[in-house]
Amino acid sequence: MQPSLLTGNAAAAWGARLARVDYVPAFPITPQTEIIETIAGWVESGDLAARMVTLESEHSMITAAGAAAATGVRVFSATSSQGLLHAMEMLYTVAGWRAPFVLVNVSRGLSAPITLEADHNDIMAARDSGFLQIHCADCQEVLDSVLIAYRLAEDPDIRLPVLVNLDGFYLSFTREPVALPAAELVQTFLPPFDARNIRFSASAPQSQAVAVLGGGPYSYFRYECHLAALNGVALYQQVAEEFAGLFGRDRCAVEDYRAQDAEIVFYMVGSFATKAREAVDRLREAGQPVGLVRPRLLRPFPAAPIAALLAGKQAVIVIDQNLSVGQGGVLHTELTCSLYGRPDAPPIVCSFIGGLGGRDISAQEFYQMVAVARDAVDAGVAPPPRLLYTAEELRETRKLQAIAMAEQVETAPSPQEQGDE
Amino acid sequence: MSEGRIKRMKELPSTHLLGTGTAMCSGCGGLEAVHQIYDVLGEKTVFVNAAGCMTLLSVYPFTPFRGSWLYTAMASAPAGAQGVRDALDILIEQERLPASENLDVVVLTGDGSAYGMGMSATSGALDRNLDFLYICYDNEGYGNTGQQSSSATPHAAATSTSHNYAGYKKDLFAIWAAHDPSYVATVIGSEPLDLARKIEKAKELRGPRMILALSPCPTGWDYDPKDSVEVGKLAVKTGIWPLKEYVDGEVVHTRIPRERLPVRDYLRLQGRFAHLFQPQENTALIDAIQARVDRYWDNLV
Numbered sequence: 081m082q083p084s085l086l087t088g089n090a091a092a093a094w095g096a097r098l099a100r101v102d103y104v105p106a107f108p109i110t111p112q113t114e115i116i117e118t119i120a121g122w123v124e125s126g127d128l129a130a131r132m133v134t135l136e137s138e139h140s141m142i143t144a145a146g147a148a149a150a151t152g153v154r155v156f157s158a159t160s161s162q163g164l165l166h167a168m169e170m171l172y173t174v175a176g177w178r179a180p181f182v183l184v185n186v187s188r189g190l191s192a193p194i195t196l197e198a199d200h201n202d203i204m205a206a207r208d209s210g211f212l213q214i215h216c217a218d219c220q221e222v223l224d225s226v227l228i229a230y231r232l233a234e235d236p237d238i239r240l241p242v243l244v245n246l247d248g249f250y251l252s253f254t255r256e257p258v259a260l261p262a263a264e265l266v267q268t269f270l271p272p273f274d275a276r277n278i279r280f281s282a283s284a285p286q287s288q289a290v291a292v293l294g295g296g297p298y299s300y301f302r303y304e305c306h307l308a309a310l311n312g313v314a315l316y317q318q319v320a321e322e323f324a325g326l327f328g329r330d331r332c333a334v335e336d337y338r339a340q341d342a343e344i345v346f347y348m349v350g351s352f353a354t355k356a357r358e359a360v361d362r363l364r365e366a367g368q369p370v371g372l373v374r375p376r377l378l379r380p381f382p383a384a385p386i387a388a389l390l391a392g393k394q395a396v397i398v399i400d401q402n403l404s405v406g407q408g409g410v411l412h413t414e415l416t417c418s419l420y421g422r423p424d425a426p427p428i429v430c431s432f433i434g435g436l437g438g439r440d441i442s443a444q445e446f447y448q449m450v451a452v453a454r455d456a457v458d459a460g461v462a463p464p465p466r467l468l469y470t471a472e473e474l475r476e477t478r479k480l481q482a483i484a485m486a487e488q489v490e491t492a493p494s495p496q497e498q499g500d501e
Numbered sequence: 502m503s504e505g506r507i508k509r510m511k512e513l514p515s516t517h518l519l520g521t522g523t524a525m526c527s528g529c530g531g532l533e534a535v536h537q538i539y540d541v542l543g544e545k546t547v548f549v550n551a552a553g554c555m556t557l558l559s560v561y562p563f564t565p566f567r568g569s570w571l572y573t574a575m576a577s578a579p580a581g582a583q584g585v586r587d588a589l590d591i592l593i594e595q596e597r598l599p600a601s602e603n604l605d606v607v608v609l610t611g612d613g614s615a616y617g618m619g620m621s622a623t624s625g626a627l628d629r630n631l632d633f634l635y636i637c638y639d640n641e642g643y644g645n646t647g648q649q650s651s652s653a654t655p656h657a658a659a660t661s662t663s664h665n666y667a668g669y670k671k672d673l674f675a676i677w678a679a680h681d682p683s684y685v686a687t688v689i690g691s692e693p694l695d696l697a698r699k700i701e702k703a704k705e706l707r708g709p710r711m712i713l714a715l716s717p718c719p720t721g722w723d724y725d726p727k728d729s730v731e732v733g734k735l736a737v738k739t740g741i742w743p744l745k746e747y748v749d750g751e752v753v754h755t756r757i758p759r760e761r762l763p764v765r766d767y768l769r770l771q772g773r774f775a776h777l778f779q780p781q782e783n784t785a786l787i788d789a790i791q792a793r794v795d796r797y798w799d800n801l802v
Binding site for chain 1: 544545547549556557559560561562564566567568569570571572573574576577578579580581582583584585587588589590591592595597598601602603604621622624625628629
């Protein structure tokens with residue numbers, strides 16, 4: 081089929097349509113809204129035989145999604161940022177129910193200050209919830225990942241909800257050529273949801289999500305969740321191979337872009353990785369053996385394939401589009417932890433924070449990060465974590481502050497007035 | 502429609518469906534009501550529970566229900582009901598589930614959720630005309646955490662966060678009725694015939710239906726558990742708990758006490774109102790409570 085020009089949001093909606101979802105509980109939030117509007121249009125026109133309902137909050141939306149999945153239908157939903165956090169209680173809850181469904185998150189920075197543009201603090205906040213996570217770098221990958229996500233979620237060895245993440249604006253509102261897989265092929269890849277014992281019905285009463293008393297049963301059920309998620313590493317690889325066989329696109333758990341013979345590699349998730357690929361090509365042209373390693377699958381964490389790709393490298397440059405306040409980058413923390421003690425682990429793992437609230441990461445910055453990493457390799461000491469920010473950006477922000485301060489000076493009471501009080 | 506099938510006490514269901522041995526307090530007026538409600542509703546139900554005392558009905562691996570159960574969270578049980586209802590409809594439409602396997606979806610919630618945290622989700626479900634039954638066991642405080650004041654707490658009650666609650670009980674019945682749902686009714690376990698007739702009626706209707714059950718609570722209201730039925734009867738006889746229903750746009754009182762007993766008869770039984778009588782009677786406050794009850798009934802005429 082000829083590729084169509086689709087936004088990341090439309091690609092996500094097409095994923096749901098091709099997956100023949102039964103139920104779409106929804107709630108609008110920028111920059112995700114186009115997904116549910118697109119689906120609403122198809123439901124209305126009859127192109128998608130699903131039931132759609134707009135809830136009054138994301139908290140309710142995830143509750144309804146989990147409850148419907150726990151009754152045995154195929155469920156799709158989407159949210160972003162504040163919405164994902166508003167639903168946080170229910171993310172943990174429905175994962176604990178082992179309710180299999182797919183939730184697309186369109187990443188957007190978190191308040192405060194409030195903003196609309198992308199970063200990954202929202203999705204990182206959900207990383208311990210029990211949802212599996214697939215991170216996308218382009219619009220085609222969004223569509224493909226939604227289909228793969230259903231295979232993961234519904235597998236009897238997993239039975240967990242899956243988050244598919246794409247970056248707000250950079251992907252959500254950017255049109256790219258996207259090949260729409262043939263519906264019959266998708267039928268082969270993703271058969272109808274076989275809910276087996278997941279149901280509510282009159283003749284087979286069930287109690288789901290009951291309370292437990294004491295740490296014994298509680299720990300047991302939490303461990304079960306964890307072990308099921310870990311099953312996802314091997315299963316994801318198997319599903320991705322099947323996907324490649326049917327659709328001809330490699331969606332393996334960890335992308336390796338010119339990393340095999342690289343000395344220094346970038347390590348990151350999301351759409352900015354496409355800029356890293358570009359930087360890798362330019363640096364290679366300049367004779368620098370640089371590469372990129374990008375996990376698509378972040379939960380479960382594919383520690384073994386990542387370690388294998390990084391083995392023997394001189395340095396890793398971790399770019400975190402998130403900030404764990406008081407600690408630093410989440411990807412950096414997780415990567416160093418998973419590499420620690422491996423005999424062939426890269427000696428230098430640098431941490432850079434960038435791209436918060438939609439801030440760009442320029443080609444110059446990619447080159448500069450490689451220079452910093454190379455200096456660190458020469459010195460044999462990892463550099464301190466860096467917060468990417470240019471002198472120009474600082475000047476612009478200082479200007480805004482000057483305006484804010486000027487207003488403050490004009491409206492503030494004079495010293496005498498203050499004295500009168 | 503078999504409205505009014507149950508006319509006499511001896512026509513009440515003789516088979517009791519809810520199992521015994523639950524973790525509820527002895528004398529729990531909420532459990533008393535749920536027992537009776539479940540007998541009429543039957544086991545082809547899925548109870549979608551909001552955080553509250555009755556979360557402890559189903560503790561792994563036990564449940565007193567013969568039908569199904571889903572525990573959600575404090576704020577969003579009606580949204581859970583939405584998901585289950587929609588999914589059952591989809592499965593039946595697609596003929597993946599025979600219609601005989603259908604279930605009535607029932608939200609079970611305390612007043613803490615119903616009057617407060619869960620109100621947004623409840624109002625949303627009403628907007629969407631969700632086909633469900635909503636049961637609130639109202640023990641007038643956050644009972645499961647030790648009876649802190651909630652917005653269902655009556656004026657002057659002592660709770661574990663107030664010696665003399667300054668607020669007034671929120672009118673949840675009116676809030677529901679303002680949404681114009683299929684049915685709203687107040688009930689109490691000490692009036693089983695009135696309760697059974699209302700559940701029977703609610704069961705026959707479709708759309709959003711609420712049963713608001715005043716639930717005398719020996720633990721939170723501080724009285725002897727053996728007096729739960731007596732406290733409930735006095736709540737009705739003093740006119741403090743009007744038994745009524747909203748259907749087809751009209752409010753009808755199902756039990757009008759011709760000669761109302763003084764509210765002090767109800768208040769005096771409960772430790773939470775002891776400060777109205779000890780060390781000396783707070784006549785002004787008791788009269789104010791009485792005046793409010795009188796005004797309610799006077800306005801009916």
